[in-house]
Amino acid sequence: MGWKWAPFFVMEWLGAAGIEPHEVMQVLEAHRRWPRAAVSTSNGLRPLTIWARTRGGRALMVAVRRLDGRDWEIVGARALSDAELAELEKWEADRD
Numbered sequence: 618m619g620w621k622w623a624p625f626f627v628m629e630w631l632g633a634a635g636i637e638p639h640e641v642m643q644v645l646e647a648h649r650r651w652p653r654a655a656v657s658t659s660n661g662l663r664p665l666t667i668w669a670r671t672r673g674g675r676a677l678m679v680a681v682r683r684l685d686g687r688d689w690e691i692v693g694a695r696a697l698s699d700a701e702l703a704e705l706e707k708w709e710a711d712r713d
Contacts, residue, residue, distance in 0.1 A: 619688040620645055620681070634695055636677065641694050643671040644679045651708050655680060664692055668705050676702050 620642070644650065650669035664680040671677065678701065680693035697705060 621688060621690050623690045623692045636694050640671045640677060641679050641691060644669040644677045676705055
């Protein structure tokens with residue numbers, strides 16, 4: 618499985634969101650990650666979101682969409698909201 622950065626998902630945007638590219642990759646490669654279907658967006662994309670923690674413990678959501686074959690395109694990333702973090706913590710606790 619390969620990860621590719623979407624052309625419109627520029628590193629400047631990621632930096633403005635306070636997220637480092639290596640953090641995105643840590644979430645995508647995390648052993649404990651929670652894939653969740655996202656709600657359809659106004660542009661018609663139906664991304665899959667991956668909720669997980671970086672090695673430093675930071676909880677992030679990374680949005681990806683399937684390309685041909687086994688490749689996925691990274692289309693967004695952000696920190697989890699307080700409510701989302703509570704959901705992730707419950708999911709994590711259920712797996713301990």
